Amino acid sequence: TQLMIVLYTVALVAVTLLPFAVRMSGYLYLAAALGLGGLFLLYAVQLYRDYSDQLARATFRYSIYYLAALFSALLIDHYWR
Secondary structure, three states: HHHHHHHHHHHHHHOOOOOHEEEOOOHHHHHHHHHHHHHHHHHHHHHHHHHHHHHHHHHHHHHHHHHHHHHHHHHHHHHHH
C-alpha cells in the first residue's frame, strides 16, 4: 500500500501539470501545482520510508488541503489573467 501511495502521488502530480501544458492555466497555477505536489510527494515518500499512523493521518489531512489549494490556484490563475 505504501508503494502504491507513492506511485499514485507521482501520477497525480504529473496529471496536475497538464492544465499548464495545454495552456489552460498560467505560471501562477504551475508554481502552485509544483509546490503543492512536491510537498505531497514528500509526505508520500516519508510514509513509504517510515510508516506511522500519525504520519498517515497527516498525509490524509494534507491531501484534503492539497485538493482545495490546487483548485483555488486554478481559479485564481484563470480570473487573474
